[in-house]
Amino acid sequence: SQLGRRRDVIAVRDRPLMLDCNVQGQEPIQITWRKNGVPLTIGRRVQVLANGTLWIHSFQKRKEGGDADTGEYDCAAQNRFGMLLSRKAKVLLASLPKFHTHPTSMVVDEGGVARFQCQISGIPEANITWEKDRVPLSTGDNRYTLLPMGVLQVTAVRQADVGGFRCVATNIANTRYSHEAVLNITGSGASRTYKEPVILSGPQNLTITVHQTAILECIATGNPKPIVSWSRLDGRSIGVEGIQVLGTGNLMISDVSLQHSGVYVCAANRPGTRMRRTALGRLVVQAPPEFLQWPQSVSKPAGGSAVFTCVAQGVPEPHLIWLKNGKVLMPGHNVKLTNNNR
Ligand SMILES: *[C@@H]1O[C@H](CO)[C@@H](O)[C@H](O)[C@H]1NC(C)=O
Ligand SMILES: *[C@@H]1O[C@H](CO)[C@@H](O)[C@H](O)[C@H]1NC(C)=O
Ligand SMILES: *[C@@H]1O[C@H](CO)[C@@H](O)[C@H](O)[C@H]1NC(C)=O
Numbered sequence: 196s197q198l199g200r201r202r203d204v205i206a207v208r209d210r211p212l213m214l215d216c217n218v219q220g221q222e223p224i225q226i227t228w229r230k231n232g233v234p235l236t237i238g239r240r241v242q243v244l245a246n247g248t249l250w251i252h253s254f255q256k257r258k259e260g261g262d263a264d265t266g267e268y269d270c271a272a273q274n275r276f277g278m279l280l281s282r283k284a285k286v287l288l289a290s291l292p293k294f295h296t297h298p299t300s301m302v303v304d305e306g307g308v309a310r311f312q313c314q315i316s317g318i319p320e321a322n323i324t325w326e327k328d329r330v331p332l333s334t335g336d337n338r339y340t341l342l343p344m345g346v347l348q349v350t351a352v353r354q355a356d357v358g359g360f361r362c363v364a365t366n367i368a369n370t371r372y373s374h375e376a377v378l379n380i381t382g383s384g385a386s387r388t389y390k391e392p393v394i395l396s397g398p399q400n401l402t403i404t405v406h407q408t409a410i411l412e413c414i415a416t417g418n419p420k421p422i423v424s425w426s427r428l429d430g431r432s433i434g435v436e437g438i439q440v441l442g443t444g445n446l447m448i449s450d451v452s453l454q455h456s457g458v459y460v461c462a463a464n465r466p467g468t469r470m471r472r473t474a475l476g477r478l479v480v481q482a483p484p485e486f487l488q489w490p491q492s493v494s495k496p497a498g499g500s501a502v503f504t505c506v507a508q509g510v511p512e513p514h515l516i517w518l519k520n521g522k523v524l525m526p527g528h529n530v531k532l533t534n535n536n537r
Contacts, residue, residue, distance in 0.1 A: 202284045205319050206254040206264065207367055212286070216247035216270035218279045225273045231266045247272070256288060263288070271521050278521040291317040291369035298347075298360055298376035305380050308416050308443075309349040310395050313362040313373045321364035321371075328358045340442030346396075348414050350443050354380060392421035392463040397474025403451060405482045411446040413474065415463030422466055428458035428475065448478075453510060456480045484513035 206212040216226050226247035228235045237243060242250045247270065257263045265288050270281045298311035315321050323345045325332040332339060332347075338356075340348040345364075349356055359375040398411035415421045423444030427433055437449040444463075448455055456479055464471045490503035507513045517524040517532065526532050 202282065204284050204286045205289050205367070206251075206286055207289045208256055209253050212251045212254045212264070214249040214268055214270075214284055214286070216249070216272065216281055218270065218272035218281050220272055220274045220279060221276065223274065226270055227273070228268060228270045230268050235268075254288070277519075280518060280521040287318050289318055289366065289368035291315065291321055291364060291366050291371055294362075294364070294371060294373045296345075297374040298362065300377040300379070302379045302381055303352050303416075304390075304418070305353060306418075306420075307352050308395060308414055309352055309356070309378050310414055311347045311360050311362075311376055311378075312396075313345045313364070315345070315364045315371065315373075317364065317366045317368065319366055321366045324363050324365075326361050326363060326372075329361075332360075337442075340445065342410055342412060342441070342445060344399075344410070344412075346412060348442055348445075349378070350414075352378070352380060356380075388418065390416070390418040392417035392465050392470065392472050394461065394463050394472050394474045397461055398446075398459055398476025400477045400479075402479040402481060405452055405480055406450050409446075409448040409451050409455065409478055409480075410441065411448075411459050411461070411476055411478065413444040413446065413461035413463075414442070415444060415461075415472070417463065417465060419466050421463040421472075424462050424464065426460050426462070428460055431457070433459075451478075451480050453480050453482060480510070482508075482510040484509035 204212070204214065216228070224247070226243060228243060228249050235241060240252050244250055249268065249270070251264055255264050265286055267283045267285050269283045272279045292315070294313055294315045296312060296314035298313050301309045301311070303309050313323065315323070325341065325347050334341065338350045340350070342348070345362060347360065356378055357380055359377055361375040362373045364371045393416050395414045395416055396412055398413060401409055401411070403409055413423055413425070415423055425433060425446050439447045439449070441447045444461065446459065458475055458477045460473050460475055462471045462473045484507050486505065486507050488504055488506035490505055493501050495501045505515055505517070507515060524530060
């Protein structure tokens with residue numbers, strides 16, 4: 196497990212943080228910790244426990260005249276055979292900065308659709324909920340669709356939907372409220388005039404990891420109400436397994452696999468005609484690196500040669516490095532690296 200994917204650890208300001216040293220070997224083992232490649236100063240505030248775990252009593256944003264506790268940590272385990280380095284853990288401070296997108300007010304025809312969006316970049320990612328007129332929005336109404344990226348869609352808008360909408364973002368660091376956007380309905384009569392289909396919001400380009408859930412947005416307006424359908428640009432079938440439509444036209448793909456990568460096309464058709472509008476979004480599915488073959492221990496007489504093999508797979512293709520006693524191994528007069536160890 197050493198040198199696997201870098202881990203991200205989220206720390207909360209003024210709270211303790213523990214980092215375990217995940218290396219194994221024959222006892223006795225001596226554990227040392229480094230931050231950003233520099234040995235850590237151990238003291239009252241930062242200690243190494245008997246089992247090798249690093250304990251920071253109270254996580255600091257910025258110490259008096261010094262650095263913050265955020266950074267990349269790793270530990271080294273030394274025994275009589277040599278030294279192993281753990282993979283790095285990137286320690287981030289939990290935070291919730293201001294919203295960078297607030298919902299904007301809309302005026303729509305009765306029976307039409309409304310869409311509000313708010314965006315905030317929290318660490319960890321914030322949980323976004325909505326309020327209408329300062330009261331939590333009831334999610335029981337199926338005309339309301341909440342998408343996890345901070346989008347609220349309202350379909351078949353009626354008089355009762357008129358009001359002020361705002362979002363509430365919460366994570367372990369804070370809670371924040373967005374500005375309020377007003378939803379209003381245009382004067383009567385508009386709902387009977389013909390309107391071409393328009394895609395109010397199409398799918399975003401999205402990069403996710405295998406087994407996660409992909410949500411591709413598509414919401415269209417028009418009179419009569421357009422019919423939304425999905426296809427892949429390469430003509431391959433979207434399939435049915437794990438596929439769901441959220442609300443009136445958003446595509447949800449659960450447990451994505453590499454085969455789901457591709458460009459997705461949302462089409463909004465005027466019923467009974469060929470008139471359509473389309474919008475595209477690219478879905479990129481990535482797979483974390485995984486070892487298929489590990490180096491094996493060997494005993495060789497002096498003067499002989501030893502071959503170690505390591506094979507890993509992932510998307511994008513993983514980059515392999517070799518370490519000897521915790522130090523990066525460079526090709527030299529008696530060390531050769533081949534294939535994708537370059
Ligand atoms: C190390 O010890 C601490 C304190 O007893 C404990 O909380 C932590 O889980 C231990 N870590 C491991 C890897 O055993
Ligand atoms: C987000 O908040 C809602 C409402 O409080 C809650 O039901 C839901 O479990 C939360 N989701 C996450 C991922 O915390
Ligand atoms: C999505 O990616 C394509 C290229 O793959 C690019 O042309 C397009 O502008 C991107 N769309 C958005 C909304 O970023």
